[in-house]
Amino acid sequence: MISKFFSGFSLQNEEELFSEYLIDNDFTVSGFSYGATKAFEYALESKKRIDTLQLFSPAFFQAQDKKFKRMQLIFFKKDKNAYCKNFLENIIYPSILNKNDSFNINNYFVEGSLKELDELLNYTWEEEKINKVLEKGINIEVYLGEKDKIIDSKAALDFFKKFSTVYFIKEKGHIL
Numbered sequence: 315m316i317s318k319f320f321s322g323f324s325l326q327n328e329e330e331l332f333s334e335y336l337i338d339n340d341f342t343v344s345g346f347s348y349g350a351t352k353a354f355e356y357a358l359e360s361k362k363r364i365d366t367l368q369l370f371s372p373a374f375f376q377a378q379d380k381k382f383k384r385m386q387l388i389f390f391k392k393d394k395n396a397y398c399k400n401f402l403e404n405i406i407y408p409s410i411l412n413k414n415d416s417f418n419i420n421n422y423f424v425e426g427s428l429k430e431l432d433e434l435l436n437y438t439w440e441e442e443k444i445n446k447v448l449e450k451g452i453n454i455e456v457y458l459g460e461k462d463k464i465i466d467s468k469a470a471l472d473f474f475k476k477f478s479t480v481y482f483i484k485e486k487g488h489i490l
Contacts, residue, residue, distance in 0.1 A: 320349030324426035344368040348434040373434040377469040404463040454478035459486030
C-alpha cells in the first residue's frame with residue numbers, strides 16, 4: 315500500500331490510473347496535479363521517513379499570466395458544471411482514450427471548490443522549498459505528458475529537471 319497519495323482537483327481514488335508508475339511501499343508519497351502540490355507540502359513538513367516523492371502532472375501554472383488564472387476562476391464561477399466537463403475532457407486527452415474506450419473519468423469525479431481551483435492556479439513551486447525537501451534526503455520524481463492540455467508540460471520540464479528525475483512521456487496527456 316502506498317503510504318500517502320493526494321488526489322487531483324475534482325478527483326478521488328484515481329491513484330489506480332498511475333499504477334504502472336507508482337512505487338508501492340510505505341516510504342513513498344505521491345500526488346496527481348493539484349494533489350502533487352499537496353504531496354509536496356506534506357513531504358516538506360513531515361517528520362516521517364519519506365524516500366521518494368512522486369509528482370504526476372504537477373499543477374504548474376506559474377508560467378501562466380494573471381489574466382489566464384483570473385479567466386479560469388471566472389469560468390468556474392459562471393458555470394461550474396461546464397467548467398468541470400471541459401476539465402475532465404482535457405485531463406483524459408489523449409492517454410485514456412487510447413488505452414481503454416470504456417474508461418469513464420466520471421467514476422473518479424468529485425465536485426471541486428473555487429478555493430481549491432484558486433490554490434492550484436496560484437501555487438508557486440519555490441526552489442528554496444524544493445531544496446529543503448532534497449536536503450531531507452527525499453528523491454523527487456516528476457512525471458509529465460508531452461500532450462498535456464492542462465499544464466504547459468515543457469515549462470514544467472524545464473523547471474523540474476534542475477531538481478528531480480523527470481519522465482517526459484511522449485504521446486501522453488495529463489493522466490499519463
